[in-house]
Amino acid sequence: MPKVLKAEGMNKCIGCFTCMLACAGVNHRNHSISKSAIKVRTSGGLQGKFVSVVCLACKDERACAEACPSGALEKRPGGGVILKKEKCIGCRKCESACIVGAVHFDEDENKPIICKHCGVCAKFCPHECLEMEETANDL
Amino acid sequence: MKVYLEVGSFLKRFTSEQTNLEINISGDKTAAEVVLSAGVPEEEIGFITVNGQKVDSDYVLKENDIIRVYPIIVGG
Amino acid sequence: MxxxxxxxxxxxxxxxxxxxxxxxxxxxxxxxxxxxxxxxxxxxxxxxxxxxxxxxxxxxxxxxxxxxxxxxxxxxxxxxxxxxxxxxxxxxxxxxxxxxxxxxxxxxxxxxxxxxxxxxxxxxxxxxxxxxxxxxxxxxxxxxxxxxxxxxxxxxxxxxxxxxxxxxxxxxxxxxxxxxxxxxxxxxxxxxxxxxxxxxxxxGDRDLPIKNFKDYFKVYQEIYNKVTDTSIMSKYHDAGTPVNIEPLNAAGGLPTKNLRQNVFEHGDKISGETFAHKNLVRKMACTGCPVGCIHIGQFRREFDKGHEYEAVSVSYDYELLFALGSFLGIKSSDEVLQLIEVVEKLGLDAMSTGVVLGWATEALAKNLITLEQTLVPLAFGNTQAYITAIEYIAYKKNEFYSILAQGAEKASEIYGGKEFAMTFGKNEMPGYHTGYGSVIGPTVGARHSHLCNGGYSIDQSMKEFDKEKLVEKLFKEEKERCMLNSLIICLFARKVYDRETILAALNSIDYNLTNEDLDAIGERIYKTKLRIKKMMGYDGKNVRFPKRLFETPSMSGQLDEKVAYELLDMYNKKVEEMMAKEDA
Missing domain, CATH: 3.60.9.10 (Aldehyde ferredoxin oxidoreductase, N-terminal domain)
Structure with missing residues (x-):
């Protein structure tokens, strides 16, 4: 069964950003949290709550893929999309199509940062905020 | 003979959340032996008191002694 | 870079x-x-x-x-x-x-x-x-x-x-x-x-590719597992450093009421456990730290009649509970948080503020200063008076508060009471009265902090008091921390970052260092600091110990002033030897 990332324990988040460092490191071979597909931030300064902005793994219709003019975003089994870098022209239409703001744009690469639902962020979450959940294949 | 072991807030994780234990011992046992056998790892023991007095770990227990174990003092 | x-x-x-x-x-x-x-x-x-x-x-x-x-x-x-x-x-x-x-x-x-x-x-x-x-x-x-x-x-x-x-x-x-x-x-x-x-x-948002991902990530994972699997995680995350109140109070090492006492009769009311039960609402972490030792406590304040309340949240740590708690005889966790909030807003060091007020409280009781100067009746346990006094310090309300704003050392030079102005090298004391280590450590430490060499920690681990060993350990630790602080690890994780781990980490990101290199780096840094101190006019022979340290017993029993000065001499000699080596 395919798995997708669920960030349902964000009430336990301590804001250590380890998930972002791990995602940027493993998926982009980069030290910068700017390269992470999951973004943890506070709403309203540090006194506000921690929230995560990450791909919700839309099933059936994927707005980002629909918006892509070059077919670079293919449906991922179970939800979300897979980025085919060689097909991407860097037009940023996927970024604006995602209404939860989970498609980030990598200015250096001129490509979107797309969550693969690989689970590395959940593996390096020390406080069980993030989990991988099994889901039915919708394709 | 019977002795009593009190475990403070932090160390109770090693004693299945029990904070007050009644322990039967036979023969000469030291305070440290009782604390260790209750499950508190050696490296977590800061110091031990018996009946309110700080004792060395080789203190030999007497009937109805009240042992209390404290964690290591932490900081930078 | x-x-x-x-x-x-x-x-x-x-x-x-x-x-x-x-x-x-x-x-x-x-x-x-x-x-x-x-x-x-x-x-x-x-x-x-x-x-x-x-x-x-x-x-x-x-x-x-x-x-x-x-x-x-x-x-x-x-x-x-x-x-x-x-x-x-x-x-x-x-x-x-x-x-x-x-x-x-x-x-x-x-x-x-x-x-x-x-x-x-x-x-x-x-x-x-x-x-x-x-x-x-x-x-x-x-x-x-x-x-x-x-x-x-x-x-x-x-x-x-x-x-x-x-x-x-x-x-x-x-x-x-x-x-x-x-x-x-x-x-x-x-x-x-x-x-x-x-x-x-x-x-900070630049692009920064990882040079040797395989090596780097292998070491990263090992350290991550070590941090999250061992008990440092639970220790600092659970109740956090306030867990110290309980053992220090039981062993007679908790500086209380300007160190007139080493045990606080209301210690249980400001213990880590009490804060966790009554006030703790959240824990947070610094970036890159899976531990999350930052504890946020909340109290409710009535700001007006007619059930007008607000919830106030501040972070708390052991040192704050000592300085704005036991040291001032504050008897409840809510009141400690109230004092922390004032200190936070005004931007003061919580430790110095508490210790300075401890001196002022005793000086007032001993008539070295008057109520006309303090304007509020400073007394152990009087939270409201302390809140006002903290504001007066920040705004230098009158001549007295302008002097108090320069620290306990300065205030005691002018008004007297040096024997109970609790400073080490003019820096207000930390919350450990554990033995000679806690006295000599911050006195000789480059910045007069317990963090320079962890003297309090050596007091705990030393089975039998031995002058030579204590001085040697302090000296060694001071140098080691110079090296650790060039990385810069959080000292809470100092046991995770042993030499082997440090070398593995640095060498995975393109350094090429040996254990001897780390020794040399530590010593090089310590010498630099000592040169700066000399330039600033510091002389290790001119430091003083407040008498109170030898009146109130420590966790290791009564301390002797003569022994303290002897240890100081011994340490100064080690420093001189090291510095002479460089000149040769």
Missing amino acids: IYEKYIRVLYLDLTTKKIRIEHRKDLYSYLGGVGVASKLLEENLKPELDPMDPQQPVIFAIGAASTIFPVVTKTVAMFWSPLTGELGESYAGGRMAMTLFLAGYDAIVITGSSSKPTYITISRNNVEFKDARAFWGLSCDEVGRVVREREPGGGKRSIIRIGPAGENLVSYACVCVDTYRHFGRLGLGAVLGSKKLKAISIV
């Missing part, structure tokens, strides 16, 4: 509003952090001018492994301390190290002063000096909010700022970092205040 053989330094001059960048190959052998900062302080210091002259430099530096390994979270600040008149060195966590790292600067040197209140914004491709006139007078909390709303970069940003105490040049004003962390000790807030520098906002 990571993967490069130089240190990238950003120089900011507040007088000319000019910046410059230098790539310093010569600083590479100092690794980073406190090593680099010490060298930069040494070369920018102006010994002919007053310590508080606005021309004096302030250095910030991140370490050789900042952010990219677990619990390597600190930024160091170095300056000329207005409190002790010598070496100022202070560390803060939060997001600052990550933002400097990803903005591309290893160190910042700030010189000069602005004629008008200013704040600085720093990013990878811009540095600006901006108008902060309207911010002058704002609390740490408020100025953080306005800068946050005005400047971009949320999530990748760190905002450091001073409060009214810094503006008013209180000698132990702190600098607040990202709301809950601080450059707490030795008065950096006043130094920034003297430069009219209200805040700095740093955004």
